[in-house]
Amino acid sequence: MTCTWKETSDFNMGNTWSGDCDILWTMMDGTPKENEMNFCPKCGKPLVEVPFVEPQEDEEATDD
Numbered sequence: 001m002t003c004t005w006k007e008t009s010d011f012n013m014g015n016t017w018s019g020d021c022d023i024l025w026t027m028m029d030g031t032p033k034e035n036e037m038n039f040c041p042k043c044g045k046p047l048v049e050v051p052f053v054e055p056q057e058d059e060e061a062t063d064d
Contacts, residue, residue: 001018001021001045002045002046002048002049003021003040003042003043003045003046003047004015004019004020004045004047004048004049004050005017005018005019005020005023005024005025005032005040005047005050006018006019006049006050006052006064007049007051007052008052009020009052013018014026014027015027015028015029015030017049019040019047020043021040021042021043022042023040023041023043023044024034026043029040031049031051032047032049033047033049044050
């Protein structure tokens with residue numbers, strides 16, 4: 001089992017990550033892995049990170 005950490009899209013919160021175990025963690029710089037976080041500090045499970053990806057706009061949508 002792992003604890004998946006997802007980077008939030010709320011950039012007003014800074015570099016914040018949300019884990020499966022309901023943890024919120026803000027990094028001063030870098031990602032959890034870049035900060036040598038291999039395990040979740042709350043639940044102790046191996047940490048898997050999912051970076052935020054900006055949604056792409058549908059390029060095919062046109063006004064007819």
